[in-house]
Amino acid sequence: MKYRREIDGLRAVAVVPVILFHAGLSVFSGGYVGVDVFFVISGYLITTIIITEREEGRFSILRFYERRARRILPALFLVMGLCLPFAWFWLPPEPFDDFLRSLSYAALFISNVHFLENTGYFAEAAELRPLLHTWSLAVEEQYYMVFPLLLALLGAFGRRKHIVVIGLLAVLSLALSEWGWRNFPEENFFFTLSRMWELFAGSICAFIVFRRSLEPNGPLAALGLGLIVYSIFFYDGAVPFPSVYALAPVVGTCLVLLFATQGTMVARILSMKVPVVIGLISYSAYLWHQPLLAFARARSMHEPALWLLLALGLASFVLAGLSWRFVEQPFRAGPNKLLRGRMALFGVSGAGIAAFAAFGFVGMDQNWAEARYDNKMPPFYKEVIASMKGHNLTRACYAGTRNDETRADRFCKVFDGAGPGETIAIFGDSHSQAILPAFGAYAEESGARIIKSGLGGCPPLIGTYVASGNYSLGTCNTLTQEQAAYVAQNDVTTVVLVARWSLYAQGGYSNDQRHFLLNSEPRPQLGGREASFEVFAQALPATVDFYRRLGVRVIVLQQLPEMQVHPRRGVYAAVARGYTPEEATEIFEASALPVAEHDALQAAARSVFDGLEGAEVVDLADVFREDGVYRWFIDGRSAYSDLDHVSGYGASLLRARMAEALSQD
Secondary structure: OOHHHHHHHHHHHHHHHHHHHHHHOOHHOOOOHHHHHHHHHHHHHHHHHHHHEEEHHOOHHHHHHHHHHHHHHHHHHHHHHHHHHHHHHHHHHHHHHHHHHHHHHHOOOHHHHHHOOOOOOOOOOOHHHHOOOHHHHHHHHHHHHHHHHHHHHOOOOOOHHHHHHHHHHHHHHHHHHHHHHHHHHHHHHHHHHHHHHHHHHHHHHHHHOOOOOOOOHHHHHHHHHHHHHHHHHOOOOOOOOHHHHHHHHHHHHHHHHHHHHHHHHHHHHHOOHHHHHHOHHHHHHHHHHHHHHHHHHHHHHOOOOOHHHHHHHHHHHHHHHHHHHHHHHHHHHHOOOOOOOOOHHHHHHHHHHHOOOOOHHHHHHHOOHHHHHHOOOOOOHHHHHHHHOOOOOOOHOOOOOOOHHHHHHEEEEOOOOOOOOOOOEEOOOHHHHHHHHHHHHHHHHHHOOEEEEOOOOOOOOOOOEEEOOOOHOOOOOOOOOOOOOOOOOOOOOEEEEEOOOOHOOOOOOOOOOOHHHHHEOOOOOOHHHHHHHHHHHHHHHHHHHHHHOOOOOEEEEEOOOOOOOOHHHHHHHOOOOHOOOHHHHHHHHHEEHHHHHHHOOHHHHHHHHHHOOEEEEEEEEHHEOOOOOOEEEEOEEEEEEOOEEEEEEEEOHHHHHHHHHHHOO
């Protein structure tokens, strides 16, 4: 196959935005589309190689997989191997356990299965997953396993036949991705069959130009590059992906492959030395960047400075140049390439895959995640960690329930009041679950019956849909409708609305514009935070009004402070650094949240609370306030289990204040 410099340049267009996006540079809000560009390029190149060699009568499936092994495994094994010591010493137990499983699955090229199985509100944060990016390698490898067999079934090459069959499969895959983002948005992102159409798009390009001269077309090539660039800068997490929206970068890549031949301006730009060099090392750069960023974040108690993350992004290219020169090339090029014998290569490859997979599976089985700290965790730290646990007040209700969405219709009796006392219904997202122990004192004193219904990531707002959230678009809306019906059909005296309000009204401290956006219709919220806030500002008063018209008392709990330092990460970072209890206490107390930061984050939601009619707005945050800050470390224990959920201990600190609020007429 004739070498095309512009394709290496196109790889640079793909990899640079991905790295800058993961580093947190907000201007590259759609940088994730670089993976889609890679998929199209891979489909094009692999298909070209296969159909050319088949037509020339020299295609060998063993040689095909030998080339794939030489191309992919050496650098991958290097990066995975070097991740091991850093993960061992730096990752807290939960992220380390996730790492072990992802290591095994990455070695077996099914890591996308691990990540689609471990998504959602309480899944391990992407920032702490060093091997998260291997999901795309898994998708490609699964394509490489299936595609040669598919071409063999199609028989001798026929342009029309191949385009029709592969085109039909691509349409089915695209349709699946459209259905997937509406019903399983998190899983859809990693699902092979939802991504296959992008690789098929590259294959169709290869069919079109097979044994034909590429016809340069400057305007179409420029349009293609423009579609990619537009996606990089104007897409964000609010755009459902993959879906028809992925057609922009995918079609754009196809146009560049088909029409950006030498002589066009796009080809000249992409063929310049810098993009070509970046493209040549793009695979290694892609491998290096996520571990560098993830370990930097794991090592820090808070989000590292942007300049540091960008510097690590640059370092990934330096390491990529070294691994390309001293690892990739020796296995791929020339008569003196390493492991020249095919069987030797397959043997070493198989041994490497088995070793990494075994390490991960054995580590999970032997509970290495916790065992690493058993001998070096002083009692002080163990007590702090123990205080981060939640509660089991709803365990009986959810026993045997594996799918979160099946919880949506469950109304759990948390406290069963004695006699004909009042019935209080607590509706909300995961914050309503975390805070339940706070209602215990009032239930004991008054004999009230406490009912809870909620789902993580679903605000208790009637008539709203949560886009770019955890579940299908209709899940949260269905839940709130069932909650409304429950109140209408039962003798509920008080409804308490609890949520991480800022998540839906304003975003996080980083002003996240992409996730948990509200809409009044079952479709994506492409208007961003501003449009989401407008829905919030209308839905909360409407929800309060609905319950008030039923004659029900309505209490809206303001959001408890959202910390900027993750307590668990802070504790394990202190252990790793060998801090004494006195030193750790000083650091934990210094990591408290300034009141002004909390007020700024809650400003949008409070502007709606201030105008509410018919509801009592209760703020419990003062329980954690001292000397102008909100503390998560109180009396030697942690009042929080993570950044924004109170622990069982933290919720117990709220009992008196909650009883006081509920007792008021």
